[in-house]
Amino acid sequence: MTSGDEGPLADELVDRLVLQRETVHAGMVWDVVREQVDLGDAGVVTREFVAHTGAVGCVALDDQGRVLLLQQYRHPTRILDWELPAGLLDVAGEPPWEAASRELYEEADLRADTWHVLADWQNSPGGSSENWRCFLARGLSAVADEERFVREHEEADIVVRWVPLQGAVDAVLAGRLHNACTVAGVLAAHAASQQGWATLRPYDAPWPEHPAYR
Template structure:
């Protein structure tokens, strides 16, 4: 893999001079004052958010397990791969993958293959999503004490043939970023099984 080219004018340095927490809730919004390499300052609002893990779960017959979940910002249901935040201290991405599969679809994967980690929106949030392919997906009990709430209580589990799921990604019928990334990165592995 090649190294990305340096920015025009050589190496640059941006230094955070000050930050002010504007909002602290599900996410934290911080207004940062940053020095510019050529002099001067700029302000940027940065959303600090937990990283996330997403899994493309593949059943033994080759079908992909997806979820139809309501998403308030879009005011609609969205077809997605199972995913969740890394919001339990000390959990590795793999542990989060297993937990989320059990919570959301009542399944687990015998094998997890890391496909990619990507910055969700590098211009405004710190969140990174770690995407895995899950093979050997099999039923398991939901974790003790887990009760689906809010949108999760209304999720519908959907299974699709792998080729059909990837075709939906290519056709533009899927709009969720982690699902698009996951299915397109998983596609070569799906053909190999």
């Protein structure tokens, strides 16, 4: 073990040599792959993980300081959870901010005039290649009734709730909200608000951690 006390605190992209790769399971949305990786002095290891397209979402904040949360059923956890407007990066060539805007439109019937990058994260880097980017969306306006997206499946029964940002933070810290993106996004928005939003990045800030945007 070596000390990591020097230099800026930042994750580092490293390209280890992949000796072999196979698809263990080709899924409906994402695959499970197995790779044999050369770690150098640490030897050769085999790892299985979910090959994920990545996802985006947004903290939609209105002019009263309230954040929009959407409740929908998630079958793997058997929970009606409260989530940010979000979705997969599954449209080829679509920029991340446009994907987040599309999800806000489709799931919440809203548009936003102002977009900033709030935070980036990886939900489970030991078992998934998923990269997640969360935006802050402000300057909100409702989509006209005749222009609204027709939702289906789990999204057909979405419940909408506007919550003061501090109230959402309190719910996270009390253990009443569990969706990882909701937890991370709400806490990041609160932290950024405490610094007068000075930490926000441009909507098109670099995102080299996601392979499609390097």
